[in-house]
Amino acid sequence: MPELPEVESIRLVLERRLVGRVVKKCPFVRLKPWNPASERMLSHIFHPFNEAKMSVLLGVSQKAYVRAYEASLRYFFKHIEGKVFSQIRRSGKYLLFYFTSLHRTEQSSKNDAITTPKARSVQKETQHTKIQDTEAKFLSSGECLLVVHLKMAGQLLIVEPGEINRSDHVHLMMVFERMSKKRRIGIKQESQWLLYRDTRFGELLPIFEKSYLNELFGVEKSRNLERHVRISAPLKMAFSKRQRAVFETLYLAVVKRLARVGVDPYYEVKARVYKVIAAAVMKYSDKALYDFLMDGSYLAGIGNIYANEISHLTGLAPLRKMRLLTEKEQRELTTHLRYVLKGAVASHGTSLDKSISNKNSRINGKQAVSFKKSTHFRLPDGMPGTYARTLRVYGRAGLQCLRKQCRGKIVKQRHAGRSLYFCPQCQY
Ligand SMILES: [Zn+2]
Known part of the structure; x- marks a missing residue:
């Protein structure tokens, strides 16, 4: 199970390899788990809520809720195409991917410095201020966020096209390419593929930042609304109260989860x-x-x-x-x-394969390709962590x-x- 050092190691690799790139497309999103055993435990890998409860809350049938939910998620991944993967952060074992429009990337990084709250003393931290802090710290610096918890066996891997089959427990596929202003004629754009693979049941929670949600769904900006409806028309999506409610409940779930995360022993003094x-x-x-x-x-x-x-x-x-x-x-x-x-x-975390815990074994880049197929902990480039030797x-x-x-x-x-x-x- 990936713990703080593993998640931080993954974050560092993704930051180095992918941050600053543009999302070209998300050609594959699979909402349901591949493993029938885990299907019984959780109906959707993206699904943090009880369907029956949600359908009552929203006043629609369970089926209608699930349909709205799935359409909303597909809309999210369609919507981040063309946006910049502007930063990646970690809170406990959660990874937060931020996606921002090209023209906003500079602005949002400025805001980030202002909104990060000062450390409060432990005793004074009530639940209310914790939620406000969480929102200020994590949820006000991007337009679109993907919050990932790897749980027991989730993996984020950077692969070459065709290196791993979709049917090999892949749930999400994203293609990144360099920013277009750096594009030069005659030079082929080198794309990077990021996969989320999970043999069990991790969590992928796609959310829109609060003010951006207003921008997308708000009544005041009806012109924008029409524009977005046109863009998403191939998805047969129309904006409705229901879909807005889906994103609002997702947002709430993320805020609550992140507010529960304690002090980070790696980042904090x-x-x-x-x-x-x-x-x-x-x-x-x-x-x-x-x-x-x-x-x-x-x-x-x-x-x-x-x-x-x-x-x-x-x-x-x-x-x-x-x-x-x-x-x-x-x-x-x-x-x-x-x-x-x-x-x-x-040491890039702990991979528990036997060959890696052996102090004399050496790992080279060529092995990384076959390493990617393992279900043990792997860095996004396929390399294992070597802390097992220090245990x-x-x-x-x-x-x-x-x-x-x-x-x-x-x-x-x-x-x-x-x-x-x-x-x-x-x-x-
Ligand atoms: Zn002893």
């Missing part, structure tokens, strides 16, 4: 991370350290692998109660937490503890449906 830990020691008294680390509403983006690694490096048992952490241990936890996450981002406890049950002068062996234990790995000798 050390003092702020420490503050969250110290506050949790007071509030979270009887909960275990592992559960605290895994709860994304405190510190965002830490999952099973890194929660185990952080606990071992700090010398704390994963099931140690938060209230029993001394001030010294809280400071050590802050330091080691950041050390582990930064190290993992520097101290995760996946090492029965092996010697790596702490100097410790003779313990790593133990694996089930906890709340997940695996804990720790050394009973030096973690307490």
